[in-house]
Amino acid sequence: MKQFRSFLMLIIFCGNFIVVAxxxxxxxxxxxxxxSNYGATYPGPIAPRGMASISPFNVAGPQNLPLEKDSQWLSNPYVHENTFLTGFSHINLSGVGCPELGVLLLMPTTGDLETDHLKYGSTYKNELAKAGYYSTQIDKYDVRAEFTASTRVxxxxxxxxxxxxxxxxxxxIGLTNEEGAMVQIVSDTEIQGxxxxxxxxxxxPEAAYPVYFVAKFSKPAANFGVWKKPALYEGVEAQWMGYNGKTRLMEKSTKMVVGDSIxxxxxxxxxxxETIEVKIGVSYVSIENARENLEQETGGKSFEDVYKETHNAWNETLSKIKVEGGTKEDKTIFYTALYHTQIHPNTLNDWNGDYPEIKTGEIGNTKGTRYTVFSLWDTYRNVHQLLSLVYPKQQSNMIQSMLDMYDENGWLPKWELNSTETFTMVGDPASIVIADTYLKGIQDFDVEKAYEAMLKSADQIENNPLRPGLKDYIEKGYVTTDHGGSVSTTQEYNAADHAIALLANALGKKDDYKRFQNRSLSYKKLFDKNLKMLRPRLQNGDWYEPFDPNEGANFAENVGFIEGNxxxxxxxxxxxxxxLIKLMGGNKGFTDQLQKIFDTKQFDMANEPGIAYPYLFNYVKGExxxxxxxxxxxxxxxFKNTADGLPGNDDTGTMSAWAVYSMMGxxxxxxxxxxxxxxxxxxDKITIQLDSKYYKNKELVIEKVGKGRIKQILINGKKHKGYFVSHDELVNAKILKIILE
Amino acid sequence: MKQFRSFLMLIIFCGNFIVVAxxxxxxxxxxxxxxSNYGATYPGPIAPRGMASISPFNVAGPQNLPLEKDSQWLSNPYVHENTFLTGFSHINLSGVGCPELGVLLLMPTTGDLETDHLKYGSTYKNELAKAGYYSTQIDKYDVRAEFTASTRVxxxxxxxxxxxxxxxxxxxIGLTNEEGAMVQIVSDTEIQGxxxxxxxxxxxPEAAYPVYFVAKFSKPAANFGVWKKPALYEGVEAQWMGYNGKTRLMEKSTKMVVGDSIxxxxxxxxxxxETIEVKIGVSYVSIENARENLEQETGGKSFEDVYKETHNAWNETLSKIKVEGGTKEDKTIFYTALYHTQIHPNTLNDWNGDYPEIKTGEIGNTKGTRYTVFSLWDTYRNVHQLLSLVYPKQQSNMIQSMLDMYDENGWLPKWELNSTETFTMVGDPASIVIADTYLKGIQDFDVEKAYEAMLKSADQIENNPLRPGLKDYIEKGYVTTDHGGSVSTTQEYNAADHAIALLANALGKKDDYKRFQNRSLSYKKLFDKNLKMLRPRLQNGDWYEPFDPNEGANFAENVGFIEGNxxxxxxxxxxxxxxLIKLMGGNKGFTDQLQKIFDTKQFDMANEPGIAYPYLFNYVKGExxxxxxxxxxxxxxxFKNTADGLPGNDDTGTMSAWAVYSMMGxxxxxxxxxxxxxxxxxxDKITIQLDSKYYKNKELVIEKVGKGRIKQILINGKKHKGYFVSHDELVNAKILKIILE
Structure with a gap:
């Protein structure tokens, strides 16, 4: 890291090195x-793992049909092909599959005041998007709008x-389908709400929660006010209400105003x-904290100051991996993918450490970072593995956040979002993430507590919000069709139990090791030898009939499987x-069946269940x-350098992490x-800087030599047998050399 | 006053004097x-001119039909004959004609939590209402509920x-037809919002404003939470929202929650x-001020402490007039009427002097009391005259509040409510109130500023929000039928101009005196000699046709007159x-025509225009x-000691002031x-304590001797000629003796 900083200094002090920069x-x-293509990322600025972000918001209004937010299940504040912009939202989710956040919409206009977004919205052009920066020209008003962000502003x-x-x-307006807001103008340069x-x-819905904000303007307003569009009043009284349901302007109002449409x-x-700069600090704790976040992070700083800091932060983060060879396009795809893995999980705590605890309603305080947005059904597969390797301190902090959630909530997270447990998707992925992290040597957390938490969700049959169907699973080996996604859920529990077994083994808990290792193989009870497929089973043990293995493609709902067939x-x-190879009738049966999935286009790059399929041929020698x-x-x-350059939802970086790993080999x-x-x-060459707190080597180099198929794999110059390498082998190697034919 | 305090002390220290108390x-x-009878007062407690008050709220829900708040123009939080109670509101208007306030509904229940007022509401019994105290037994829950109030709590x-x-x-729920609230639970003993x-x-509607509150509970809650019933979501997304429009319970939530139904x-x-005490402090400025109001006025005090203070305050206030003779029933009617004149105008400023300015959006600060709820079209007729005589310090403060409004808003108030100008009713009554006050010797305000303000509304033709139709009025002598209530409005402007003339005269502004005296007589242009009636005239000068003098009774809308015919x-x-006597053809014509109004039941005791009619016979000698x-x-x-014991809307004490004066003679x-x-x-005897700051005599005594008609009037023992007495004569008299036949 030191070396790299020197390199940065060189750039900063030598104007003629601008090309290098x-x-x-x-x-x-x-x-x-x-x-585009439902990738669900947004082009606006965010600092690494930032709480605040800014996205152009172009999904409201019939002008944006068919990709209009309320007309379908649309989960992003911005769609590249849409044209009607109604503002810039200040908290956003990246690459998720459900609409949420996308609120606090700032919009510059000119001329007479108009508060109806369908009327004040505009087309726009000349978009420029970079890490930590976005700008566009708003046609209707001839306004250039530029945006950057610090962590919370x-x-x-x-x-x-x-x-x-x-x-x-x-x-x-907002992407969320939750409504309700409060606003109060503090002065001619400040708004809170x-x-x-x-x-x-x-x-x-009972877990709906507030995001607080403070907005500061660089110049005092000549005029200001609040608008409110009240709900339409029905009943006898409506006859006297000439203003019923109509928007009201409350000029010069400094009073607190609440409503669904304000x-x-x-x-x-x-x-x-003239130019005006607006800073909007956010907090999930209080208005006071939002103000403090704003002051501490951006007080006294210009737009350019903030952008420079955020750009530098991104550069430092992304420089943990240096790639050489490959086209500029390849590097763009690679670093953008890496960038996408550094958005979620993101910071939840305020500058002063305050954060809303999960479920308790208390305000906690953290010394490290309290992370949020744990889309674990997605990210347990590769995101956390990437973090453990390249950003182990982040990963350690995330495990700590998960354990703090356990302390607060009594349960590890499943799909946690801003200290609410959304219970989205199936399985018990937290156990896998924790075991994976610990077994990779990142152990600066209370592993016994973690283990206790894992056992609780694995074994508690009654009132277990994480593992529905657990009783059948334990007794029969599988979740029955009494529960949705019974096969998928069984597989997820198997995977979690396998991880628990591995951790139990590492902790010397032999009995648990055996018990969970055994549990992790129960998927076999769902294997239909005739079909060479997993298949749902009823409560009475019978196979589910009629069964069509194709059913469930394209996310269609079906019996047995969640988001798949x-x-x-x-x-x-x-x-x-x-x-599995054994069940499939050996190497050939396995390879044929796997290849068939690709040949018949059943493989879906856009969803997680099959995300590792392309790698499974490595299990068969010669294939x-x-x-x-x-x-x-x-x-x-x-994966392309285009708006539709992701296969589908990025799933808080899971697709991107797949690309990062796959491009690194x-x-x-x-x-x-x-x-x-x-x-x-x-x-040709990938250099991963390793964190000295967790790894003894300073860096790991991966080199590719030649073209075509892999001929030989060398670790520190010694020939490596097979296509698998343990984490320890890898981080203790200095060079992994992959020699092609 | 000192004497009276000693009397009080006597009572407090002598248990056996309880009968005296x-x-x-x-x-x-x-x-x-x-x-009842649309009097629109409420039975719950308020301190003299208090900001906070508590009313049982029994106007919501079909159980209360036909006197249900949304099913008709109903302006009171409580109707005596209704039976279904849904809580106790904490800010209320007394005796007004439009539904407003009646919010912050506190309701005790038992058993499982139910948040739908239509379900948790209950019948009730054993009501006990006293000055500063109200209690009732809530049938469904067997809960005794008692209430008192300090000025702001x-x-x-x-x-x-x-x-x-x-x-x-x-x-x-609330009486107001405005919606929207915010709530945040601070701890297990405190709520703010x-x-x-x-x-x-x-x-x-654009002037809608917040009332802030802090609620403190005497015992920590075992459980707490917030509920929210969101608006029904329409559109494609609704299909995925199983909770659409349904109430949610947010248990243990300490987050800020907003919504229309929370x-x-x-x-x-x-x-x-067990008993629980709840104190709710309110403020129109901020939550912090609501909390300070609560602490300063009731911190450390028990329910009984607060009640004792408020009872004493009422006693001190009402004791300014002592009545002797008459039945207990008469005294009840009299003191209740006097009580009703001491509710509005009420305190707007917080304990620390802060108050929301009118229109500016700024927070002002007052050393005296900033008053609000100026229903001047009503109160200019007798309420302020009563205050000038008996409570001149209050009246002086009210004039100061009106002048402060002029400073803030550019205009004197017309129908001011919590620092919003509602522009209800017609005329320019502030001028009359100010002139009347000044001419009675209450002059500790900036009369030149007051005069300037009066002239502004009297003379500014363009953009004059107080006097619509002023151009015609000045040029033609009357408001034309181009404006609603053209005759009524002309009469009101005449009355205002007369007051301005009197003040101009007192200030030595002879030209203005003549000009406004002249203007004040222009009603004559609307006098139809054939009908012996005032009658609307068109823009072209023609009488309005067809004209029916009966049209407009019972508040029916009609051309020419506001709330009357x-x-x-x-x-x-x-x-x-x-x-007018001259126009009516002399004393006989006048008397006959006036008597006819009573005989034909055209007289309406329940509304202000004719409120002085019964006294007009005094202008005709012998009648x-x-x-x-x-x-x-x-x-x-x-005026009766019954729920329907007011003729109609009390009109913020105007009906009651009529009764107070009329009962005093x-x-x-x-x-x-x-x-x-x-x-x-x-x-038989009325003793009015006079404020030594404004009057040289300590008290004014009115004595009645004999029965039947008035035979003679003596002032300080000297025979008084006629049935009129100037304010100066009266307050400088020690005894006004009225000798009956």
């Missing part, structure tokens, strides 16, 4: 990637023409073109591929070329197992 | 009076049986009967009765007996003119 890792990031800069300028803060959000995936405006009268799940036994070929093809086909094929399987790197 | 003025107050005491007890604070109110008389609950599990307005020329008879009959008929017959006309007192 263009080649820093952060400069390769193209945040437009994933903003979104910073906007609007360049207005002369005349009346307005800056609207719309607290009504809150917006209610929650009900992620149309779940747990906003505030600051207006200016410019006799020449039998093809897309039957090979999701990463912890027991040899066992490894198929993994190499398949991975390369999939990277090329699905290895992959954590079996979550929980501290091992990787090897494929062809896309770059 | 029963006869203190405050003990005569029966707050049930006016709670409502205090409740609930006696629960054993078992689960709940105290709900419902921020959804706000409720949006406003749009009085279905007017000026509330909080505190629950207890009692193993024996030609009968009810044609004698409303109090400042020029001699001129004064009619006034005496009429006034006595009207007092007896309309004199009346301020011509607002602005510092004079009274005399009738028969109802009591």
């Amino acid at each position: 263009q080649e820093e890792p952060a400069d390769y990031v193209n945040p437009i990637i994933g903003t 979104g910073v906007s800069k609007f360049s207005f023409p002369e005349g009346q300028a307005n800056i609207l803060l719309n607290l009504g 809150m917006r209610s959000v929650g009900s992620f995936c149309y779940n747990s 906003g505030s405006y600051f207006s200016y009268n410019f006799d020449k073109p 039998a093809w897309q799940y039957s090979f999701m036994i990463p912890h027991d591929v040899p066992g 490894e070329w198929r993994s190499q070929k398949m991975v390369e093809e999939l990277v090329r086909k699905h 290895f992959y954590p094929v079996s979550p929980g197992d501290p091992k990787y399987t090897i494929t062809k790197p896309l770059f | 029963q006869e203190e003025p405050a003990d005569y107050v029966n707050p049930i009076i006016g709670t 409502g205090v409740s005491k609930f006696s629960f049986p054993e078992g689960q007890a709940n105290i709900l604070l419902n921020l959804g 706000m409720r949006s109110v406003g749009s009085f008389c279905y007017n000026s 509330g909080s609950y505190f629950s207890y599990n009692f193993d024996k009967p 030609a009968w009810q307005y044609s004698f409303m020329i109090p400042h020029d009765v001699p001129g 004064e007996w009619r006034s005496q008879k009429m006034v006595e009959e009207l007092v007896r008929k309309h 004199f009346y301020p017959v011509s607002p602005g003119d510092p004079k009274y006309t005399i009738t028969k007192p109802l009591f």
